[in-house]
Amino acid sequence: MRNENAHDELPVMTWDRFWELVGTLGGPAVLERCDHLEEACEGLAQRLALGPVEEITGFGERLAEALYRLDRAEFGRLPVQDAEAPHDWQTDDHFLYTRAAVVTAGREVYEGVFGHPERFAPYTALQAEELLYVHEEAYEAVTGEEWDFLTRYDYESCSNAEGWPDLRS
Secondary structure, X not given: OOEOOHHHHOOOOOHHHHHHHHHOOOHHHHHHOHHHHHHHHHHHHHHHHHXXXXXHHHHHHHHHHHHHHHOOHHHHOOEOOOOOOOOOEOOHHHHHHHXXXXXXXXXXXXXXXXXXXXXXXXXXXXXXXXXHHHHHHHHHHHHOOOOOEOOOOOOOOOOOXXXXXXXXX
16 A cells, blocks of 8 residues: 655655766667666666665655656647657657656756757657656665655646646646
């Protein structure tokens, strides 16, 4: 059973430390080949597993927050670049994995897309689902238990009410 108040207990790492860890993935270049991304994410999970559990849960918190901040209509309504038909829009899962790709690309790319959907657009052709499981794999490796925490931020697509003002009730 999920701990509904777990987010109150999770430590939060600094943004600098989060981006330092994300930087070990290899930046935008790692997104070009799926096999490299898988290996890079496995390496990051192993690196996290060497540290204290608080760093693992802190990473999970920062990742959720970073993805939540990217959950905006200006990005989610972009068509998929390089799609066969120009009307191929991002599904909820596609948009989540695209946001993960922006995070995987690193701090400079991440910070540079806000207010500039045209900078986000090329990432619609990329996916980085593997990043979503890095902290979960590290947590399981260290504790022998599955990740069972709710983060402070819900990163599922369309969960950021400020980013999707027209979806508000």
